[in-house]
Amino acid sequence: MRLLRHSAALAALSLVVACGDDSMMNESETGSTSSTGSTSAGESETGGEDGRAYYDGAESAALGADGNKATCATCHSDDGSQDGLPGNTLMDIAFHTSFKGGDAADLLAGANACITGWMGGTALAADDAEWVALKGFIESISSPDMTTPNALEPEVLDDEAAYEAAYAGGDAVAGADAYAKACAVCHDSGLQVGSTAAYPKMTLAAYTVGRIAQKVRTSGPPPSGANDMADSTPGPMPFFEAKDLSATDLADIIAHIKG
Numbered sequence: 001m002r003l004l005r006h007s008a009a010l011a012a013l014s015l016v017v018a019c020g021d022d023s024m025m026n027e028s029e030t031g032s033t034s035s036t037g038s039t040s041a042g043e044s045e046t047g048g049e050d051g052r053a054y055y056d057g058a059e060s061a062a063l064g065a066d067g068n069k070a071t072c073a074t075c076h077s078d079d080g081s082q083d084g085l086p087g088n089t090l091m092d093i094a095f096h097t098s099f100k101g102g103d104a105a106d107l108l109a110g111a112n113a114c115i116t117g118w119m120g121g122t123a124l125a126a127d128d129a130e131w132v133a134l135k136g137f138i139e140s141i142s143s144p145d146m147t148t149p150n151a152l153e154p155e156v157l158d159d160e161a162a163y164e165a166a167y168a169g170g171d172a173v174a175g176a177d178a179y180a181k182a183c184a185v186c187h188d189s190g191l192q193v194g195s196t197a198a199y200p201k202m203t204l205a206a207y208t209v210g211r212i213a214q215k216v217r218t219s220g221p222p223p224s225g226a227n228d229m230a231d232s233t234p235g236p237m238p239f240f241e242a243k244d245l246s247a248t249d250l251a252d253i254i255a256h257i258k259g
C-alpha cells in the first residue's frame with residue numbers, strides 16, 4: 001500500500017477553480033446575503049450562529065453549482081464526531097496552521113477547495129459576506145489553542161485489481177449499518193453534489209468490488225487521492241480515508257451493496 005499526500009492536489013484544484021470561473025460565473029451566488037454583518041456589530045461578534053446556515057442550510061448548498069444539494073454538513077460534522085463522514089470535523093479546525101495536509105495555507109483555501117471541487121461553485125474571496133459569515137461560524141466552534149493540522153492520508157493502491165484483492169469477502173449483513181452511516185445520505189436520496197446526482201444503490205451494485213473500493217478511497221476532483229494518471233475516479237463524490245471508514249467497514253459495505 002502506498003500512502004500519498006497530495007502535493008499536487010491543490011494545483012489541480014486551482015485548475016478546477018479556473019474552469020469553474022469560466023463556465024459557471026453566476027451572479028446570483030453573490031448578493032444573496034445582504035443581512036450578514038452589515039448592520040449591527042453585536043451580530044457579527046456572535047456571528048457564529050448567524051453563519052451556521054452557510055454550514056448546513058440552503059445558503060451552504062447555494063455556494064455550489066445550480067441545483068447542488070450538498071452542504072458542508074453533508075461531509076463535515078460540527079461537534080468533533082468523524083464516524084462515517086468523509087471530511088474532518090470542523091470543530092476546533094479554524095486556527096490550524098495549515099489545511100488539506102499542508103496544501104491549503106489557510107481556512108479559506110481549504111474551504112474553497114471543497115466549494116469548487118465538490119460543490120461545483122465559485123471560490124469565495126476573503127471579504128465576501130458569505131465567507132465572513134461561514135468563517136465566523138467555524139471560528140465560533142473552534143478553540144484558538146487547537147493549531148495542529150490534521151494529516152491527509154488517502155489510501156492509494158496501484159490499480160483496481162489491488163483494491164479488489166484488498167476489499168473482497170466482506171460481510172453483507174454487517175455492511176448494512178455502515179452503508180447507512182457513510183453512503184445513504186447521498187445514495188438513498190439521489191443527492192445532487194455539484195452538478196451530479198448520486199446514483200441509486202442498485203446502480204452501484206453493477207460495479208466491481210475493486211472499482212467501488214477505489215472510488216470510495218480516491219474519489220474527488222482529479223487528482224484526488226493520487227498524483228498520477230492512475231487516478232481513474234474523479235467526480236464530485238468525496239473520498240474516505242481509513243480514519244473515516246475502516247477497511248473492514250468498507251469491505252462489508254461493498255458486500256452489502258452487491259447483495
Ligand code: HEC
Pocket residue numbers: 054055060063070071072073074075076086087088089093098099100101107110111114115118119134149150152193236237238239240
Ligand atoms: C462532498 C463532501 C464535502 C463537502 C460538501 C465539503 N467538504 Fe470540506 N472536505 C471534504 C473532504 C473529503 C476533505 C478532505 C479530507 C479532510 O481533510 O477533511 C475536506 C477538507 C476540508 C477542509 C480541510 C480540513 C483539514 O483538516 O485540513 C476544510 C477546512 C473544509 N473541507 C471545509 C469545508 C467547508 C467550509 C465546506 C462547506 C462550504 C465543505 N468543506 C464542504 C469533503 C467535503
Ligand code: HEC
Pocket residue numbers: 070074075179182183184185186187191192193196197198199204207211212215216219233234235236237238240245253
Ligand atoms: C456526499 C455524497 C456521497 C457520499 C457520502 C457517497 N457518495 Fe458515492 N457518489 C456520489 C455521487 C454524486 C456520485 C456520482 C458522481 C461521481 O462519480 O463522483 C457517486 C458515485 C459512486 C459510485 C460510482 C463509481 C464510478 O466508478 O462511477 C460508487 C461505486 C459509489 N458512489 C459508492 C459509494 C459508497 C460505497 C459510499 C459510502 C462508503 C458512497 N458512494 C458515499 C455521492 C456520494
